Amino acid sequence: MARADAGNRDDEPREIRLVENPDGQWTARDLGVEVSAQGATRSAALENLDAVVDAIAGDGGHEPTDEELRELGVDPETARTQDDDLPDALQ
Secondary structure (H helix, E strand, O other): OEEEOOOOOOOOOEEEEEEEOOOOOEEEEEOOOOEEEEEOOHHHHHHHHHHHHHHHOOOOOOOOOHHHHHHOOOOHHHHHHOOOOOOHHHO
16 A cells, blocks of 8 residues: 555545556555556556546546547537537436
């Protein structure tokens, strides 16, 4: 178990558990926020965890670019002209 202050919003120490999985992957868990992330290395797992915590706090993520939408098979023009109603599966 490791403690780190990086990325903490309240200047309180973060408690992070880092575990090597049987498949060789690593799992990092922020015990305060109660979220986990995995990575091929310890560093990758910690970086992924920081990205998840930032996204939850509203500091991460961005509006997808046209290129990112195309990579997902989505037409950017269609995506931007749809109304804001959620699909039935997400309601």
